[in-house]
Amino acid sequence: MPAKKKSKKAASKKTARVSKKKAAKKPVRPARLGPMGFLLINMIPKSLSGETEQDSEPHLTVNAGNPNQIVGTAFSPNPGGGSLAPIYFSLDGGNTWKLNAIVPSTLGSKIGTGDITTCFNRNASKLYAGILRAGTGKLEFLRTSTPFGPAPMTVLASRPNADQPFTHATTVTSGPDAGKDRVYIGDNDFAAVPKSQTVDESLNAGIPAPVFKSIRVEKRTTMGQDGPQCRPVAHPDGTVYAAFYRWRASTGSFPANTLIITSADVIVVRDDNGGAAGFTSLVELPPPPGDGLAGKRVVQGISFPFMRNGTPATGQQRIGGTISIAVDPNNSSKVYLVWGDRQPGSFLTLHVRRSPDRGKTWIPHDFLTVPNATNAALAINSAGRIGLLYQQVTGSGASQRWVTHLRRSANGVNWDDLVLANVPAMTPVKTFDPYIGDYDHLVAAGQTFYGIFSANNKPDPANFPNGVKYQRNANFTTHTLLGLDNVTPVTVSIDPYFFKVP
């Protein structure tokens, strides 16, 4: 009867209003979840519930002006084929994720793309990327002004023989160059051996045909090349830092998976003029105690394995060093750095250090030391709080686990510890190297940390002690992934996860 129906409807509306009021007073938060505002989400969308790819080596960028807009990447092929690889994107602050195939690739590529990192410019009017293109392996620099639309990204530059492009972009906010996009892509350029560390930069990347210049940031002799990691980061005042490993000596054999870098330095370079000074602004003192060359050797003579293949002893992950640098957005003199080296009983130990004076001196003790860990990523938020993301192997044999941590500290002394994932390290069996990626990523926008990592996707609440949200079909009671029909079991694989913590 209409009257009764209306009355029921009205009651229902009233209840809804009451619920909304209650919700507004006291935000509803499921028990046992992480800090207020914490979100951890498996990024594979519902329509790809049946996917079993090894979606490793993730990276992300956040629109600082509108942090609802986020772009992520991983080794994910185009699920529907074609000659474009996908990016992941969210338009609601990471609560939902979709894939958009816009990255130039090769028709039918099984890998989508090789190494890929992206970064928005300051107002996210453009998205830049550095990739190793599937099919050719070429280093390519990409750009789009419509990352959420269907148009493929534009190739700005392309060349062979380089590795691990790591993209950072910003926009000049004042002065004669105001409005210009500056893009810095760290890479290991084999065309420049033996001093292979390079920052490819464009100081006006937003124009139709930007010019990229290769800045050779390695100024010292090497064993024939540097390591693959080169991590640039820029401050709005025009200071740009980059950190990398200088390889000095090795033993063993890469093909035999026994290569050890027996002597390496961790070097920080700086450019005080937005990249126009060739990263020569930070110069060591003349000998002694320094060598008078550009680039501060923060630590010298460290050692670590550089593995071709991951092994059971390293949680299936190939280990080859890890490095990250972050600059305080409130003070470009204050810099944090993390690197990995080999210590007794640990395949790679992370060391967090701080410089108070633009990289000139470094406080000579670890602010944090983490054994058996890799994929370190640092960021500093607008309150000067430091965030460190890393992935650590615990246990041994079949009970070995990959535990992903976010550590935060207001002063570098006292650190909290938010465990994001604690998953089996030996399942699934890797289909290629790297198992979880040669890097992950962490950024800060305002006071919030945004991060991405890859891990086993078994829907087991015990694996995500601070909670997790899945978009793909999954049964958390039976710990089973389910296909598109929400019935057919799907085997466990490696998926990318996004998180944010205010």
Added chain:
Amino acid sequence: MPKRLSHEDLAQEARFVFKGTVQKLKAATMRDVKVDNRTAIVRVDEIIYSPEALSNFTGKNITVQLGGGKKIKKGKQAVFYTNGWLFGDSVAVQSIDHEDVAKVPAALATVAADPVQTLAHRDTKTQVELADAIVSGRVTSVRVPSDVVAARSVAVAEPTVTGPVSEHDPDWRIAEIQVDAVHKGSHAGPASLRFPASTDVMWHHAPKFHAGQEGFFMLHKPAKAKVAAAAMLSAPTEDTGDYVALDPADYLPFDQAEAMQDLLGE
């Protein structure tokens, strides 16, 4: 006016091909799609071939961004030649073109029991067509290219002059193949076939050969454009082998002889 692609060209460029019925024009199943005159909601009636991720979409409505310029009406069934575009709660694909079901050659419009297998078969067909020669035989040995061996010897003696070390090194190997029969092109004597042994992300999909392995080998000369760029990566400078294998469809075991003979028209 853009060149009209043949059915075979369309089939080559599209990875998700299906018979579908237009449910609604100027509409989409996903909010992120900017709807225009060429956007349609299409029900997937039958899948002809497909990547694994889209193989269970029969009966579902998806978004198709129509390409090719042809008009289509609501309620009309057609074969859609598409590739993946957007994936969220639903899926959107970019159509290269669509064609009336009646106009599509039977060989291209046949609905397969396993559309993923059909796509794999098409990939093999492509490699068969691209191959300079196709032989059947047996891998007698697998070796490291001679100049790589030499470079490694130097590296052991003098580590500072070793060549670049990259995690993306293909780790070239050469499989020596005893050729029993030549099925396409001309080839005499044993064949040396270079392949990447690396399990790195850039190379893990390439075929990996081992001594004693038998089957059909699609042989591509390294200089051929399609494979040259990838093959150049860390390529040995001298001992390149006669041919290079980079695509998983460059090898078929003998238990798929019937499929191979079908592709070769034997």
